[in-house]
Amino acid sequence: MSFLGRRETPEWPDSLDMDALRGAGWQPLPFTQFVVKIHSRCNLACDYCYMYEMADQSWSSRDKVMTPATMKATIRRIAEHARAHGLPAVNVILHGGEPLLAGTSRIDRFVADLRNALEPDVRVEAGMQTNGILIDESFLAAAAERRIGISVSLDGAEEDNDRHRRYAGGRGSYEAVARGLDLLGSAPHRPLFRGLLCTIDVDNDPIATYEELLRWEPPAVDFLLPHGTWSSPPPRRTADAGSTPYADWLLEIFERWYTAPRRETRVRLFESVIRMTLGGRSMTEAIGLQPARLLVVETDGTIEQVDSLKAAFDGAPDTGLTVREHPFDLALEHPSVAARQIGVDALSEQCTACSLRDICGGGLYPHRYREGYGFRNPSVYCPDLTKLIGHIAGRVRADT
Amino acid sequence: MAGSSRVGGAIHRTDRKEVRFMEIQPTVLEAVIADMLDSAEDGNFNSAL
Numbered sequence: 001m002s003f004l005g006r007r008e009t010p011e012w013p014d015s016l017d018m019d020a021l022r023g024a025g026w027q028p029l030p031f032t033q034f035v036v037k038i039h040s041r042c043n044l045a046c047d048y049c050y051m052y053e054m055a056d057q058s059w060s061s062r063d064k065v066m067t068p069a070t071m072k073a074t075i076r077r078i079a080e081h082a083r084a085h086g087l088p089a090v091n092v093i094l095h096g097g098e099p100l101l102a103g104t105s106r107i108d109r110f111v112a113d114l115r116n117a118l119e120p121d122v123r124v125e126a127g128m129q130t131n132g133i134l135i136d137e138s139f140l141a142a143a144a145e146r147r148i149g150i151s152v153s154l155d156g157a158e159e160d161n162d163r164h165r166r167y168a169g170g171r172g173s174y175e176a177v178a179r180g181l182d183l184l185g186s187a188p189h190r191p192l193f194r195g196l197l198c199t200i201d202v203d204n205d206p207i208a209t210y211e212e213l214l215r216w217e218p219p220a221v222d223f224l225l226p227h228g229t230w231s232s233p234p235p236r237r238t239a240d241a242g243s244t245p246y247a248d249w250l251l252e253i254f255e256r257w258y259t260a261p262r263r264e265t266r267v268r269l270f271e272s273v274i275r276m277t278l279g280g281r282s283m284t285e286a287i288g289l290q291p292a293r294l295l296v297v298e299t300d301g302t303i304e305q306v307d308s309l310k311a312a313f314d315g316a317p318d319t320g321l322t323v324r325e326h327p328f329d330l331a332l333e334h335p336s337v338a339a340r341q342i343g344v345d346a347l348s349e350q351c352t353a354c355s356l357r358d359i360c361g362g363g364l365y366p367h368r369y370r371e372g373y374g375f376r377n378p379s380v381y382c383p384d385l386t387k388l389i390g391h392i393a394g395r396v397r398a399d400t
Numbered sequence: 401m402a403g404s405s406r407v408g409g410a411i412h413r414t415d416r417k418e419v420r421f422m423e424i425q426p427t428v429l430e431a432v433i434a435d436m437l438d439s440a441e442d443g444n445f446n447s448a449l
Contacts, residue, residue, distance in 0.1 A: 127449075151449040195449035220449045263431040268449065271432050280436045399429055 011374030013339035028332035029341055030085035033294035034078055035093045038066045039101040040299040044131055045168040048199060050227045056310035063299040065102050070301040071110050073323040075117045081328040082122040089123035100134035104142050111146040135180030140189045149194040150184060156209035181216050195220030202236055202245045206252040220266040227311035230370035230380050237380055247387035254392060273392040276359045289361040292340035295331055297323055303331055312369040340365055348376050356389050
């Protein structure tokens with residue numbers, strides 16, 4: 001089996017010696033989180049989207065919607081993997097594209113069949129990441145019945161959100177998302193609301209952005225760095241190590257959040273830094289050295305690695321496997337999957353020697369990519385992560 | 401935790417009622433630590449909450 005995706009020359013971790021790893025006693029950890037792409041298209045055309053606007057363009061050749069046969073095969077593989085490894089629980093995220101384009105009845109059937117196949121011996125945590133536009137009473141009734149937690153993507157106030165999150169014709173999405181959030185946040189449905197994901201635009205005011213998100217009273221929010229690599233840097237991330245636009249933006253929010261008289265919402269990135277500073281674990285793959293135990297199933301049944309790798313190069317998430325033909329265990333043999341489970345051994349020399357190594361963990365794996373070299377580099381966000389983590393860890397140490 | 405001081409010293413003492421309310425609230429740091437100690441699960445690791 002080739003692990004090169006659609007590249008002609010190997011890069012790290014293609015050269016990772018799996019036999020040597022095993023010989024040294026390393027064992028892969030089974031997958032516990034499954035991102036299931038039930039619809040491959042989107043009703044928005046956000047300009048920063050890693051699915052449609054970056055290096056990997058595989059979406060255009062995928063099935064638009066996951067067929068019942070592929071859903072059945074996906075469920076069978078999840079159940080097979082969970083039972084083979086004695087997992088007490090799995091986390092299944094319905095994703096896209098825009099998952100609600102698949103329609104309520106298809107979503108309802110999938111989660112019902114998933115629970116029937118796994119429960120009661122394997123607990124199923126079901127969730128969905130949506131742009132919120134198609135949230136309606138019918139879907140929310142099904143989500144309540146099937147216990148599907150819902151998180152929504154929103155970048156802040158209307159003008160700020162609509163700079164990037166637009167329909168293909170250019171119209172902003174805020175108004176439609178706000179309707180969906182009003183419904184999701186209303187009394188009968190609020191227990192389904194998991195939180196808001198906000199992609200950072202440093203041109204937006206950070207405090208105004210945070211307070212706009214708070215307006216929806218989300219139980220949690222997370223701030224996502226725009227995807228980029230050393231070969232295709234994110235906006236405003238220059239080679240100047242003294243420039244830290246993302247840390248500066250996030251730290252304004254951190255101070256607003258941290259010094260509030262009560263915790264107004266959970267902020268996953270900040271709380272992960274705090275937890276790791278105190279010896280705990282990260283709650284996000286964006287930082288830390290925790291093994292990545294997640295896998296993606298595309299609409300056509302293709303088994304892929306974390307989907308944000310699409311930002312690196314065409315074919316980056318490929319495993320060459322499908323749910324129809326292969327068990328998930330075969331993906332554990334993939335060097336790129338192993339690279340995300342071996343902690344410090346996957347880091348660059350610079351990261352290995354860094355005092356923030358164990359908290360930073362090199363940042364989000366796709367952000368380490370450099371064409372011709374692969375993923376054994378510091379994050380393209382290294383200066384920002386250094387400043388952000390250093391500040392938060394310093395605050396926490398001073399207060400404990 | 402150092403004494404009973406609030407994290408960052410940022411209690412906004414705007415009126416008596418608000419101060420009474422905040423005295424029974426855990427600070428942000430206390431809330432995060434309580435979650436950390438209580439929860440066996442860390443939630444989603446991936447880009448969904």
